[in-house]
Amino acid sequence: MTAIQDPYATGPRAAFDPAAAATAATDAILHDTLHGTRRGVVVDSPPGAGKSTLVVRAARELAAAGRPLMVVAQTNAQVDDLVLRLAGKDPELPVGRLHSSEPGAFDPALAELPSVRTSAKAADLAGMDIVVATAAKWAYTKVEEPWRHAIVDEAYQMRSDALLSVAGLFERALFVGDPGQLDPFSVVGAEQWAGLAYDPSSSAVATLLAHNPDLPQHRLPVSWRLPASAAPLVSGAFYPYTPFRSGTGHGDRRLAFGVPGDGSGVDRVLDEAAESGWGLLELPARHTPRTDPEAVGAVALVVRRLLDRGGAATSEQSPEPAPLTADRIAVGTAHRDQAAAVRTALAGLGVRDVTVDTANRLQGREFDVTVVLHPLSGRPDATAFHLETGRLCVLASRHRHACIVVCRAGVTDLLDEHPSTEPVRLGVTVKFPDGWEAHHAVLAHLEEHRVRWRP
Amino acid sequence: MSLIESLARMEAVAAGRARPRCTVRHRHLSERPLVLVLLTTAGEAGAPLGALVGTDREKPVLLAVPQPRDRDLRFAFLAELAETMLPYVDGFADDVEWEERKETDPETGKKVPVQVELCADAPQVIVPSAGGIEFVRLLGRSMRFRRTAEQEPETPYPAPPHVPLLGRWLTHFGERARVPGAGLLVSMTGLLTRHWATGQSALEDQHLGALLAWIDPPAGLSGQEAAERAESARDADGQLRCPPAGPATDPAFDNRLLAPAMARYDAGLPGAEEEFRALVEGQLRPTWDAVWRGVDLLRTLPEGARVADRWKRDRWSYTAHRDRVRAGEPPQPKRDDAVTAAQKLSARETAQAQLDAQEALDDPLVMAGRRLAGEAFRGTVTGVEMAMSEGKRPMPRPLVTLRTDDRPHLSQGARLHRPLADGRTQSAEFVAYADGDPGMPVVRLTGGMGRGRTPEAGSVPEPGEAVCWTLFEHSPRGGPELPAPEDTPWTHGGPPPGAGDAPPETPDPVTAEDFL
Numbered sequence: 005m006t007a008i009q010d011p012y013a014t015g016p017r018a019a020f021d022p023a024a025a026a027t028a029a030t031d032a033i034l035h036d037t038l039h040g041t042r043r044g045v046v047v048d049s050p051p052g053a054g055k056s057t058l059v060v061r062a063a064r065e066l067a068a069a070g071r072p073l074m075v076v077a078q079t080n081a082q083v084d085d086l087v088l089r090l091a092g093k094d095p096e097l098p099v100g101r102l103h104s105s106e107p108g109a110f111d112p113a114l115a116e117l118p119s120v121r122t123s124a125k126a127a128d129l130a131g132m133d134i135v136v137a138t139a140a141k142w143a144y145t146k147v148e149e150p151w152r153h154a155i156v157d158e159a160y161q162m163r164s165d166a167l168l169s170v171a172g173l174f175e176r177a178l179f180v181g182d183p184g185q186l187d188p189f190s191v192v193g194a195e196q197w198a199g200l201a202y203d204p205s206s207s208a209v210a211t212l213l214a215h216n217p218d219l220p221q222h223r224l225p226v227s228w229r230l231p232a233s234a235a236p237l238v239s240g241a242f243y244p245y246t247p248f249r250s251g252t253g254h255g256d257r258r259l260a261f262g263v264p265g266d267g268s269g270v271d272r273v274l275d276e277a278a279e280s281g282w283g284l285l286e287l288p289a290r291h292t293p294r295t296d297p298e299a300v301g302a303v304a305l306v307v308r309r310l311l312d313r314g315g316a317a318t319s320e321q322s323p324e325p326a327p328l329t330a331d332r333i334a335v336g337t338a339h340r341d342q343a344a345a346v347r348t349a350l351a352g353l354g355v356r357d358v359t360v361d362t363a364n365r366l367q368g369r370e371f372d373v374t375v376v377l378h379p380l381s382g383r384p385d386a387t388a389f390h391l392e393t394g395r396l397c398v399l400a401s402r403h404r405h406a407c408i409v410v411c412r413a414g415v416t417d418l419l420d421e422h423p424s425t426e427p428v429r430l431g432v433t434v435k436f437p438d439g440w441e442a443h444h445a446v447l448a449h450l451e452e453h454r455v456r457w458r459p
Numbered sequence: 460m461s462l463i464e465s466l467a468r469m470e471a472v473a474a475g476r477a478r479p480r481c482t483v484r485h486r487h488l489s490e491r492p493l494v495l496v497l498l499t500t501a502g503e504a505g506a507p508l509g510a511l512v513g514t515d516r517e518k519p520v521l522l523a524v525p526q527p528r529d530r531d532l533r534f535a536f537l538a539e540l541a542e543t544m545l546p547y548v549d550g551f552a553d554d555v556e557w558e559e560r561k562e563t564d565p566e567t568g569k570k571v572p573v574q575v576e577l578c579a580d581a582p583q584v585i586v587p588s589a590g591g592i593e594f595v596r597l598l599g600r601s602m603r604f605r606r607t608a609e610q611e612p613e614t615p616y617p618a619p620p621h622v623p624l625l626g627r628w629l630t631h632f633g634e635r636a637r638v639p640g641a642g643l644l645v646s647m648t649g650l651l652t653r654h655w656a657t658g659q660s661a662l663e664d665q666h667l668g669a670l671l672a673w674i675d676p677p678a679g680l681s682g683q684e685a686a687e688r689a690e691s692a693r694d695a696d697g698q699l700r701c702p703p704a705g706p707a708t709d710p711a712f713d714n715r716l717l718a719p720a721m722a723r724y725d726a727g728l729p730g731a732e733e734e735f736r737a738l739v740e741g742q743l744r745p746t747w748d749a750v751w752r753g754v755d756l757l758r759t760l761p762e763g764a765r766v767a768d769r770w771k772r773d774r775w776s777y778t779a780h781r782d783r784v785r786a787g788e789p790p791q792p793k794r795d796d797a798v799t800a801a802q803k804l805s806a807r808e809t810a811q812a813q814l815d816a817q818e819a820l821d822d823p824l825v826m827a828g829r830r831l832a833g834e835a836f837r838g839t840v841t842g843v844e845m846a847m848s849e850g851k852r853p854m855p856r857p858l859v860t861l862r863t864d865d866r867p868h869l870s871q872g873a874r875l876h877r878p879l880a881d882g883r884t885q886s887a888e889f890v891a892y893a894d895g896d897p898g899m900p901v902v903r904l905t906g907g908m909g910r911g912r913t914p915e916a917g918s919v920p921e922p923g924e925a926v927c928w929t930l931f932e933h934s935p936r937g938g939p940e941l942p943a944p945e946d947t948p949w950t951h952g953g954p955p956p957g958a959g960d961a962p963p964e965t966p967d968p969v970t971a972e973d974f975l
Contacts, residue, residue, distance in 0.1 A: 043949060108872065143939035164951070165801035169939050171948035192639060192807040202797035202951045204804040215952040293462075341833060344868045348897070 051401035052229020067133035073153035084111035100129030102137035143169040164211040165204035186394035199431025233281025241445035262314030269457025277406040289414035292382035304349035330357035332372040338379035378411035386422035391439030463828035472658035475681030484760035487770035489583035499706040509739035538619035581777035587704035596633035602626025640814035668701035763821035805938035838863030
């Protein structure tokens, strides 16, 4: 099992200046991107380490140097977000948003921006400094002359075959992504290509580095999102060989409630999470269907009480406590039907505007408090899907203040009964840690913040 | 496992026999399939022990290798297999129909219609289980690179004629079998488990005898009792009454019967070969009969409406490989290059999406599973409100309110699809729940109503009409075009070496001692 080490415990805090470390890393990345001779630069970014900020900055600096570039992101939401950020930083910058021809393909807010042009045809966007689109859209685009530069965002979530269909569009590229999040997958078997450097079902970065092992690789060392209570756990459990730290210290963030707890299990776990950053609401052991009504009800009740008790979040972003509103809370689940059940339960309690989604869809998003229905809660078995490291990592790393996990008892025993059984294949890089180990590490930490409760 | 499949399996346990998962047959079943039951030798990769093969259930051709470690005998077996199978495989090559297809004209670069040949039917090879498909692949891999004396007079150990050709066909069938819903090479356990749910695990379903026992138990026995008997009942000599469907054999058979018979053959005793052949046939015959019993069971189901459409793709696949063989192209490479691998993966993902959609549209029981999973909903129209789109040319966008007991996972603006009576698909989007009632979704029709200002007659459902909307597309598109292999980008290692190029000098990165 991975030992969770607090990097602060190993040295005096004063020795580490997060802002300086992050700036040094960013400067090195930009230097390699703007002045390097290699065709690719790879940047690993842990959760909330300023990946989007880096992409925006690199894009603007390349454009400012008179080097037009294409930007590849994976979803339309990510593309819209990037365009909005670019326009926010520099309203004059000519940005093209290439989109599909279906209605509602892009955020209508883009139409309001004066220097942003949207089109379904690449030719309409010729001459723009930056053109942004999804990998799927770029794959259908033909260019006379390849772009000299590209930025590929969320490159670890991009599949190798998607990179294959767009790599001919650019000469060199900056690949940015989070290796700890969900790996791309295929609904059909791809075992026959396992071990090949260009296995089409592997991630774009895996293929890129297999063929170009000497490309410069960088790492963003500081998570600005995760609080000091979460960074050591997430770093130790999911990034054991590439540790990172939080940008804020233990006293920099505070979550407090205006209404005192009523002594119930739900309120006690809220108090524990406000105090320590983590809370585990443990329901009695039981095998249940995926949409376990008791666990779903408990999740909804936790959210209801979070809102009712007048939470206020203090952080480095605002000196005054900011009220914890519904839009700052998210519920994360493993399956879509679980998310649907939670939404129904929340509606029944009169809660609106709280984001409820699966790990896949929460990737890249940030909230003050998250409530997680544990992927293994109530399950009789632990499949590769539920053990996937990235799924748990996404769920455990979306919050700025606190994360509350709702789970049935007995998951540690379940894990012990279901060790990973995925076959080991020649030529495939073994990923560390495996999901089994990461789950144990997270559970061991959550045990310390456990509140037992019978609904 | 989906909720409806869990339910079907629990019902099967309660009822003591398998439960149907479908109301129609979702796979093409040839009128004249070739059944191939193979056995392999324990402890020796790719050493066939024997086979029953043929299209006539009463008269299978028996092939046996009395000493599987003798490579001459092994190649004699493969030659015989080729003599037996190739006439069947080639038998569909010359009966063609003409199809129009758009091809890019090399001179003008425009797409022009051309007439191309499409074989009217194609071979279908049925093996007992998934292991059989793997063994077919292995045989294909071991045969297709062999050279015959005719191809290469200097070759030191020439393969018998037709062996490389059969290897190429078996490789093609093996690759095609990886495409969801394809039918050139199928396993009987795969066909049966698609159509029936048993009360045992998916792993246990790989035992053809046990699977058939659940689907059609003998009188007086429950499925579970019959399955247990099929798996473990032995006769007085300790031999399984229902031998494994291969390619692996039962160790008790290997030790007590096969090894002595092989020793007698090696000693050159008179009659030993005939005895050996009888022994192997005794192991193969029950599986042969079981496969045909499975064929009978599947034939009781009517064929799904879109099965012929998928079989046509198999015919295209067969025709294309026939053309490659005729054009004298080399055998399939050991490994796919980057572009081919990506193309195959993309084609299979599209095939999977199409298969899932088509099965649901062909079969109300499959659709029920999708409805239970929140991916479709069926309801009665309670109201239709006419509305028009905004813009220069307003188009009809009627709002349809339904009453349904299903609980689909709808988010605002979610795209919906519905089959129309004429086979077209109508598109719509989810608007809201009427009065916030999750049993009353309102959808806005966005297509399938013709080009006029008033919708075509019958294209807008009327109050009282039962309609079924799906959240999944009915004919999902394939992926984007990929670069030509010679344009493989630097991210994927650049262009693969050509056929005439020297083998790469760098050893395999993982095992340095291997030049793969």
